Amino acid sequence: xxxxxxxxxxxxxxxxxxxxxxxxxxxxxxxxxxxxxxxxxxxxxxxxxxxxxxxxxxxxxxxxxxxxxxxxxxxxxxxxxxxxxxxxxxxxxxxxxxxxxxxxxxxxxxxxxx
Amino acid sequence: xxxxxxxxxxxxxxxxxxxxxxxxxxxxxxxxxxxxxxxxxxxxxxxxxxxxxxxxxxxxxxxxxxxxxxxxxxxxxxxxxxxxxxxxxxxxxxxxxxxxxxxxxxxxxxxxxxxx
Numbered sequence: 001x002x003x004x005x006x007x008x009x010x011x012x013x014x015x016x017x018x019x020x021x022x023x024x025x026x027x028x029x030x031x032x033x034x035x036x037x038x039x040x041x042x043x044x045x046x047x048x049x050x051x052x053x054x055x056x057x058x059x060x061x062x063x064x065x066x067x068x069x070x071x072x073x074x075x076x077x078x079x080x081x082x083x084x085x086x087x088x089x090x091x092x093x094x095x096x097x098x099x100x101x102x103x104x105x106x107x108x109x110x111x112x113x114x
Numbered sequence: 115x116x117x118x119x120x121x122x123x124x125x126x127x128x129x130x131x132x133x134x135x136x137x138x139x140x141x142x143x144x145x146x147x148x149x150x151x152x153x154x155x156x157x158x159x160x161x162x163x164x165x166x167x168x169x170x171x172x173x174x175x176x177x178x179x180x181x182x183x184x185x186x187x188x189x190x191x192x193x194x195x196x197x198x199x200x201x202x203x204x205x206x207x208x209x210x211x212x213x214x215x216x217x218x219x220x221x222x223x224x225x226x227x228x229x230x
Contacts, residue, residue: 100166
């Protein structure tokens with residue numbers, strides 16, 4: 001079974017802090033993704049990566065950055081956290097080459113910025 | 115234009131009855147995949163079922179089936195014999211062949227409540 005592990009289920013941080021959300025997958029997937037989920041807005045893609053050190057902006061990259069130094073690990077960084085970044089964050093991974101592969105998700109991190 | 119449209123924000127169904135969750139999509143790519151995911155209140159996203167654009171038959175996985183109407187660009191999820199544990203949010207998603215990086219587009223979701 002594919003396992004995608006997010007470092008925290010719940011996280012509380014303060015405005016202005018630098019926040020790191022970590023995600024690790026164990027199935028050698030090329031693709032990794034970070035989404036943000038808010039009520040009524042579905043899943044919005046923040047950033048994705050299709051290879052080590054490669055990254056591309058998604059739909060809402062402002063205020064976020066990412067790091068992928070190793071294939072299995074994809075980190076989301078909130079450079080200076082703000083209250084409007086309070087949200088559920090989901091990490092996912094998938095194989096790159098075919099359209100029939102689903103994304104595999106972590107359990108999510110509920111982040112509160114005070 | 116939205117690529118994935120789920121028109122039902124919320125649905126109710128009686129336990130043991132069948133329910134259909136709607137999904138329409140928009141793409142010009144002849145090669146694509148359609149997925150349904152379930153998200154319980156605990157938050158994890160669970161992959162349920164997949165339908166490929168070239169598949170001749172509707173996909174089935176246990177109590178889940180996909181009513182795939184290619185000409186209408188719809189991929190509705192049918193859950194038979196609903197159970198209380200089916201109460202969750204359901205997302206339809208599409209992965210297009212041109213998007214080699216494997217991005218998927220998600221709908222806004224439908225919240226299903228199963229009544230005892």
